[in-house]
Amino acid sequence: MRDVEVVVIGAGQAGLSSAYHLRRTGFEPDRDFVVLDHSPAPGGAWQFRWPSLTYGKVHGMHALPGMELTDADPARPSAEVIGAYFDMYERTFDLRVRRPVDVTAVREGKGGQLLVESSDGVWSTRALINATGTWDRPFWPRYPGQESFRGRQLHTAQYTGPEEFAGQRVIVVGGGASGTQHLLELAPYAAATTWVTRHPPVYRDEPFDENVGRAAVALVEERVRQGLPPRSVVSVTGLPLNDAIRQGLKDGVLDRQPMFDRITPDGVEWEDGRRVEADVTLWATGFRAALDHLAPLRLREPGGGIRVEGTRAVADPRIHLVGYGPSASTIGANRAGRAAVRDIRRLLGTEPVAA
Numbered sequence: 001m002r003d004v005e006v007v008v009i010g011a012g013q014a015g016l017s018s019a020y021h022l023r024r025t026g027f028e029p030d031r032d033f034v035v036l037d038h039s040p041a042p043g044g045a046w047q048f049r050w051p052s053l054t055y056g057k058v059h060g061m062h063a064l065p066g067m068e069l070t071d072a073d074p075a076r077p078s079a080e081v082i083g084a085y086f087d088m089y090e091r092t093f094d095l096r097v098r099r100p101v102d103v104t105a106v107r108e109g110k111g112g113q114l115l116v117e118s119s120d121g122v123w124s125t126r127a128l129i130n131a132t133g134t135w136d137r138p139f140w141p142r143y144p145g146q147e148s149f150r151g152r153q154l155h156t157a158q159y160t161g162p163e164e165f166a167g168q169r170v171i172v173v174g175g176g177a178s179g180t181q182h183l184l185e186l187a188p189y190a191a192a193t194t195w196v197t198r199h200p201p202v203y204r205d206e207p208f209d210e211n212v213g214r215a216a217v218a219l220v221e222e223r224v225r226q227g228l229p230p231r232s233v234v235s236v237t238g239l240p241l242n243d244a245i246r247q248g249l250k251d252g253v254l255d256r257q258p259m260f261d262r263i264t265p266d267g268v269e270w271e272d273g274r275r276v277e278a279d280v281t282l283w284a285t286g287f288r289a290a291l292d293h294l295a296p297l298r299l300r301e302p303g304g305g306i307r308v309e310g311t312r313a314v315a316d317p318r319i320h321l322v323g324y325g326p327s328a329s330t331i332g333a334n335r336a337g338r339a340a341v342r343d344i345r346r347l348l349g350t351e352p353v354a355a
């Protein structure tokens with residue numbers, strides 16, 4: 001068993017921002033802290049995103065603290081651009097991310113220590129920064145008849161681009177950014193697309209400025225303060241009415257239908273008898289926080305979420321969740337990393353820095 005002051009789980013935007021602030025405030029990698037990540041390469045979840053999600057198509061990627069992301073080619077897949085940038089970042093700040101290391105459980109140890117069990121052994125630590133994102137927990141809702149469907153079902157997490165759906169009839173489920181992007185990409189390839197969402201989409205015409213962002217974050221923040229599971233950003237901000245979406249609405253590609261009532265072997269059906277036949281159901285139904293390894297600590301509230309104040313788990317001040325709920329954006333993750341480190345310094349009895 002190895003002893004450290006802080007274990008960071010996850011090396012996406014949130015974990016790297018945390019590691020940067022640890023380093024900056026005097027924590028030595030390997031001696032005082034470790035960063036564990038189960039992905040094969042740098043890039044956090046970005047490395048798994050589909051190649052047609054080019055850098056130019058992402059909503060707005062905030063650079064990590066201390067190093068700009070300059071001259072990125074908007075036509076290059078974001079997986080490559082951000083993978084290369086994170087790689088450079090880890091080297092520049094000598095963060096020594098250990099990968100692939102899968103954290104399987106975090107438990108209470110002796111004398112107030114936490115035990116972090118992983119595929120590379122156990123670490124004993126005084127504080128934990130959990131930055132495991134959501135990509136590892138795709139959310140698949142259940143509908144009657146789902147197992148009977150003879151076509152293919154896949155989730156956004158398995159989508160690799162529109163080409164493989166050429167000539168097929170595709171149902172896209174979900175009213176978020178991924179759902180609309182899939183539909184716009186699939187339209188030129190697929191034989192037919194059908195878009196279903198639980199709630200009518202809300203489009204946002206005004207620019208996504210700081211006030212809109214702040215209001216959205218405040219709404220999600222309130223939920224996690226109450227111990228409810230966080231909601232996605234789009235559910236509180238609406239879909240940006242950009243040129244691509246406007247065109248999709250005009251062309252009828254974004255012709256939203258209410259959620260179907262059941263799935264049949266050949267497609268889907270509504271209560272009123274309407275049916276759509278399909279070869280593929282693509283579930284663009286989002287992700288949930290990947291927190292199963294924290295289950296032994298019993299942090300979950302009856303509402304299903306973990307109550308968090310700032311980044312600190314209310315039930316256990318040794319534990320910080322960064323990139324969770326209100327900080328689940330690139331800018332939020334940056335700030336959360338810094339806030340978590342400041343708080344942990346206080347917990348460990350080192351002076352908080354005025355950074």
Ligand SMILES: Cc1cc2nc3c(=O)[nH]c(=O)nc-3n(C[C@H](O)[C@H](O)[C@H](O)COP(=O)(O)OP(=O)(O)OC[C@H]3O[C@@H](n4cnc5c(N)ncnc54)[C@H](O)[C@@H]3O)c2cc1C
Binds near residue numbers: 104178
């Ligand atoms: C399709 C899509 C597009 C998005 N576009 C944008 C955008 O344009 N702008 C924006 O601000 N945000 C965007 N987001 C949100 C985005 O996910 C966050 O902003 C941010 O990148 C998440 O960073 P993170 O560090 O929290 O998580 P991740 O990047 O998911 O990193 C988590 C890391 O933890 C590791 N991990 C997980 N579980 C374990 C475990 N048990 N043991 C060890 N390691 C583990 C994973 O390997 C991964 O490397 C998008 C999200 C999606 C799904």
